[in-house]
Amino acid sequence: MGVAGCGKSSLAALVAQTQGLSLIEGDDFHSADSRAKMSQGIALTDADREGWLSRLGEELRQHADGAVLSCSALKRQYRERLRAAAPGLRFVFLEIDREQAQQRVTARAPQHFFSTRLVDSQFATLESPLGEERVLRLDATAPLARLQAEVDAWLKQGETA
Known part of the structure; x- marks a missing residue:
């Protein structure tokens, strides 16, 4: 989860692959x-x-055995709705600053429907999930392989907790 340009789709695809889980791409819905x-x-x-x-x-409910969802989930009420659909749901918060998010959204603009003019509104809407249960905060500017390794380790740790 996180604002546009933080790398949700890229990380979700990689984690789904390494975990052997279905990927639910939020933008597709x-x-x-x-x-x-x-x-x-x-x-x-x-x-x-x-x-x-x-x-x-509903997609989460249909994947009771687990799935990876890429979704902005910017407000706590949105996250609570998703948690209600999938008890035990965990969130990886990809934190990024406004300038870097803007650069990334601008770079992908020719291939993506999301307007570069909306980055500010993403930050205005964002309610940080820090302090909520089952949330891992990661630096969205870290290399993708490192982010994936950190998520995999966190998920494994949760299995034994």
């Missing part, structure tokens, strides 16, 4: 209307995210 809004630089509202969160919760 946005409605056409929401995608259009984001591509036009219009921030989504809680109402816009309602159906999206419901679909993600």
Whole structure:
């Protein structure tokens, strides 16, 4: 979880592969209307995210044996909805500063629907998950292989706890 450009999709794909789990790419579940809004630089509202969160919760329920979900989950209420759908759900918070997120979103702009104008709104919406249960904070600027190793170790540790 984290703001646009923090590396959620890249890390989630790698962790899903190393853990032998299904990958649920949150961006794939946005409605056409929401995608259009984001591509036009219009921030989504809680109402816009309602159906999206419901679909993600259903996807998690369908993968009772486990899955890796890439999802912004910017507000605590969003994370609580996902936790309700999948008790025991853990979050990896990829923390990044605004400038680096902007650089990454700008670099991927030709291939992605998310407008570069929305980075500020992501930071305005973000409610840090630090202090919540089952949250691992990682520096999103670290090498992907190191992030994946840290997540794998954290997940393994949770199995024995």
